[in-house]
Amino acid sequence: MTLTFSIPYRTTYGQRLVVCGSLPALGHWNLAHALPLAYDEATTRWSATVEVPAGNAEVTYKYVLLFEGGGVVWEWGGNRTLAVPASSTNLAVRDFWRAPAQADNELFTAAFTKALFRRPAHQPGQGTASPAPTKKGAKGKKATSVPTPSVRFQLEAPRVDPHHQLCVLGSDPALGNWDNTHPLILSDAAYPAWRAELALQNPEAELRYKYGLWSPERHAVVQLETGDDRVLPAGTAQPGTLTVLADEGFRYAAQPWRGAGVAMPVFSLRSEKSLGVGEFSDLKLLIDWAEKTGLNLVQILPINDTTATHTWVDSYPYAAISVFALHPQYLHLEGIAELKNKADRAALASLKAELNAKDFVDYEAVMNAKWKFLKLLYKQEKAKFLADPEFQHFKAEQADWLIPYAAFSALRERFGTADFNQWPREFHAPVGLAELTDEHGPDFDGFGLHFFTQFHLDKQLRAAVDYGRRRGVVLKGDLPIGIYRHSVDAWTQPELYHMDQQAGAPPDDFSTTGQNWRFPTYNWERMAQDNYLWWRQRLGHLSRYFDALRIDHILGFFRIWEMPGNSVEGLLGHFSPALPLHRDEIQRRLGWFDYGRLCEPYIRWHLLERTFGNDAQAVLDEFMVADQYGAIQLKPAVSSQRLIETYVDEQLAASPEREEFLLRVRPGLYHFVNEVLFLPAGNDFYHPRITLNKTASFAELADDESRRLYDDIYVDFFFRRHDEFWREQGLVKLPAVRYATDMLICGEDLGMVPASVPGVMHQLGILGLNIQRMPSNPTTEFGHPNDAPYLSVVTTGSHDMSTLRGWWEEDRVRTQRFFETTLGHWRQLAPYYCEPWVVREVLNQHLYSPAMWAIFPLQDFLGMDTNLRRANPHDEQINVPSNPQHFWKYRLHLTLEELNDAVGFNEPVRALVEASGRGPAY
Incomplete structure (x- = not known):
């Protein structure tokens, strides 16, 4: 069988195209032996033909642009997959170049394919021609035999409403002669790729066609793509050849897709069933609220285990003792099993009432309660737990991080410190951990408790994630830039970090003396030796839970603010x-x-x-x-x-x-x-x-x-001095992180941003962050959401800032300038407090921004309702970066059940979001 590749591309002098892929003729993914393409001046297409041996069910490949001076540009996206027919039919593939740095490329990330535009469970068979059902009374076709397909239509289009399907209309009778009730419906079995094959009735004639959106409910094409007809020239579809039309993306009449979301730490959630702190099961209630109000995303802070000192200091979510393990505070105890002892059940109920009555997260009291009842549940459920095949699979699958974590946590308890340098010498290095944590060992329960806890945390979080995906709501996680000095990661792989240095941030609006996070800095040279394996594993694990991710302080991939170990503040850094x-x-x-x-x-x-x-x-x-x-x-x-x-x-x-x-x-x-x-x-x-x-x-x-x-x-x-140098640093480190998973990646790029950063982020498809009162343009006092680029997130504030209402009261003179210059109330006196109508105006500005995402703290949504918002806005700030002794204790004053029942608030929020055009597929 012969396989012909063909692609239109206008090159400049010194450029040429090749195909690199899985076949020997394509170089077996060795670029030096890739298949060269020849250019046809008349058609402006590059093409080449190779022989394909029998037995290849599919071929994977990509196009590569080569420069005479040695430059290489691979086309964007994953490997192309070409399904090869079982028959000896020849294949002629008509492709298009996938250009990098295109805004629509981000629609192929998990946020869209696994949640927002998630396809229904039932999918038609792949690769079969599926004409639309004949309407009652219309002429029907009685198929006596299926002719050999001559054309395969193939389009990658993630942006399709789950209730719609992709179809093709065209000039050939097999495509309905442009009858919008008789298109060819494409299969979504390989979504986001759509495919179907059929035999053209007039293969020798020129074929004109367009893709459309088919509604099974209305039995009609509800939208035809814009632009000129697509054309397959006369005589192209040769007998005995399957012509694969791997077309460019669907051409939407609608504007680029935009969505809206809510941000709230898990620990700040309050429900009737939680124990003094938000729990993973509470995410389902927040997802319910997001669905009711037309929001598409829930953003949270880091959720990794921070248990180092068993004091309130551990409430800081950016100092995890493991970049893989989840924090036990988020475990819903009743979701594991009911306590069999009546007195224990009564004690749990009493503590729940006491801790839920508090208007803040009492971290130490909450964790003491969690550990007390976790130990009881572990003892009660131990035999059943160890025999559970699901746990055994989890342990085997996650062993690389789970066993060291369980060992570290148990040894921390045994020796009273997370500083492994203070443990007995035989435990300074993680040797023989599998034997140490073996379930038949005499000290197993010390380790087993942590296996038990992590298994159920993982189970409960994945249940919440799946709950959100099925409702079209994305869960967005947060990746801290640093690791904790006394952590499993530092214990097991110290060579990856500069333990004698400290990471932080230079002076900014948050702190005039800079920030010292006391984390070790990364040994990037060592990490590069295995192509950043640690980062790729870390990102891969996060994709288990999240379809979108915020990278904290993404500037750290270009350069980090590093201080010597003898500094307390950040001013002596570099x-x-x-x-x-x-x-x-x-x-x-x-x-x-x-x-x-x-x-x-x-x-x-x-x-x-x-x-x-x-x-x-x-x-x-x-x-x-x-x-x-x-x-x-x-x-x-x-x-x-x-x-x-x-x-x-x-x-x-x-x-x-x-x-x-x-x-x-x-x-x-x-x-x-x-x-x-x-x-x-x-x-x-x-x-x-x-x-x-x-x-x-x-x-x-x-x-x-x-x-x-x-x-x-x-x-x-x-x-000036470092612009090109730091650009190169970012382009070396970030691709391994960006392409480790299919998550939508957003970067927190605030502070002293090198001039090269926005360009690198755009090149890699990483969304930037725009905060109105912290504009990236140093000559502007207030940013305007209308100026944000499409690949970005606009927001009113972050967890490190006061809420919109709190900020309003901090500087009356500045507030007046904002009221006049940014909100447009010229020569009017700004209200003393941030009234609900003011909050609504600010949120509306953001919702109408061209940015892909507008994400707001839940506190700012509540600011629009006098009856629901907290009396004192200064009680709503999550973190105060200038205060190193800050206690992360903010908790929502309403239960999520109350929030879901607040129809008088939820309906106006939904109306606001819908009016801005955010949310629908098109």
Whole structure:
């Protein structure tokens, strides 16, 4: 059998096309041996013919554009799959190039194919011609035999309403002669690809045709694609050849698809059945509400296990002890089994009433309760659980992460700390874990409890995910950029991280001293050696639960803000990787270089007085020494922020009466450690300190000219020097993450965004984030949702920000400017509080944005209803990034049952969403 490839493509000088694929003639996926195509000037098509040996049920392949200088561009998308007929019919494939970076490419992600446009369970047989049923009274055709198909129609189109099917109308009688009640209906068995074969009645004639959307209910084509007719030239369909028309996408009359969603952490959900905290089963109630209000997506915060200290500190969802394991707080106990002991059932009911009565998540009390009853349920269900084939399958399938996690968690309990460096030496490395956790071992129950917990968490979450998919609601997860220092991941694969460094963020609107997350940074060079296997495994596991994903701080894939281990705040960090300045370059540009003046803390007596006031002398005596020239240095014992932190903690323990003084002066001591202009990077290289122009050291330089020279170095270093370098970093690391799964990927790209980032994200089909009060354009005070690109998410705020109502009250002058310039109420006085009609106007602006997604915190939806919203908006903020001691405790004040019953609120929300055109397939 012969196989002919044909594709129209206009190349430029030095370009050529090849086909690479699964057959020997296609190179067996070795690009060096791919099939070259020849160009026909008359048809502007590239083509080639190969012999296909018998027995190939399908062929997989892709087109590749090669450049004379060595460049390579693979077409976008997964491998093409060509079903080969069982007969010896020859195949002629007429393809089209799949261009990368096209907006419609993202419609092929799981968010659309598995949830929004999920096909019904019943699907017609693949590859069979399915003419529409004949209407009563219309002429019917009695098929006596099925002629050999001469044409296969094949179109990839995910954007089809689940109640519709794709069909073909055309000029040939076999395609109904353009009768819209007699099209050829395509099979969705290989969705999002649609296929059907039939024998043309006039194969020698020119064929004109179009694809349409068929409604079985109305028995008619309800929409025909726009544009000119598609044409198969006369004589193309040769006898004995199956011509495969692998056409370009469906041409919709409607605008690009847009959707709306709601954001709320799982721990913040409240239901009548939960135990003091939101649980995975509560997601079903939130999905119900989303469906009622016309929303298409539910976005949550990270849900991985953070149990490290058994204190409220573990409430921070971005410090997971495992990037795979789920947090036990989200387990619905009754969803496992009913407690058989009557007293235990009564105790659980009593605790549920007590914890659900609180207006916040009492993390420690909730976790104590969960563990107490989890242990009882484990003991009660152990025999049945271990014998369950479903658990045995789960354990075998997830063993790579599950066994180390169970071992780590049990050892954490045994030794009273998650810091594995403090465990007995034999446990410093994860050796022999399968034997350690064997169910026949004497200490198995310590490990078995965690197997039990993870099995049921996985089961309950997947049930919620499936519930959402069946209702056309996408569940969007969150991938933290870092890992916790005392985690399973650091224990099992320390070579993947720089354990002596810390990750964070430079100063921004959230924190003037930067953020120190205390996570180790990634050893990207080591990760690249196995093509980022750890990342691909991580993404693959997340796709078990999510069809869309937010990548936290996606800038970290271009460069991360890295601080040495002796920093507490973020000001002494630097971007990594980066191109630091050599001493010679600094000296050339400044005219001089003095290490002591530029790189050591600048401390003078008048600055101590300004910072500490009456405490200045006491601070100098205890923490510093002065030389004969008036320069002051920190004593060696307190020469770094981490040493200061340790010293103060020790003094507080030894002399509690000094608490007020020590806590009062500690921020000032941290400040003086930061008073440098350059940070050593080794081998006589240096990084300019971030925001160095705000230091006293900068202010007290000799003259304006000196400060201008520093400014030139600073601006060049942070805003020009690294653009191409960081673009290359992103293009090396991000593709492995982006294409590890079929999830829709969104990136949180806020902060100091390198100029190259938007282009790389667009090239990879990663959606950006647009927050109105934190615009990406530094010359604009407020962004406008209308300016957002299609491949983006617009929102009123994030979990790190105050709610819309809370922000409204923070700065009245700024609020007035927003009211006039962005909402358009010129020369009108803004209301003192953010009234429901104001919230509605802001949300409406976002809903009418061209962005693919408009996603709002649930608190902002509730802001439209005086009767439902919380009295004090400042009680609704989830996180305060400037406060490292923040307790993540926000909980919805309404139950989800009440929210679902609030018809007077839900109907207006639905009307608002529907009026904006968000949601429908077309």
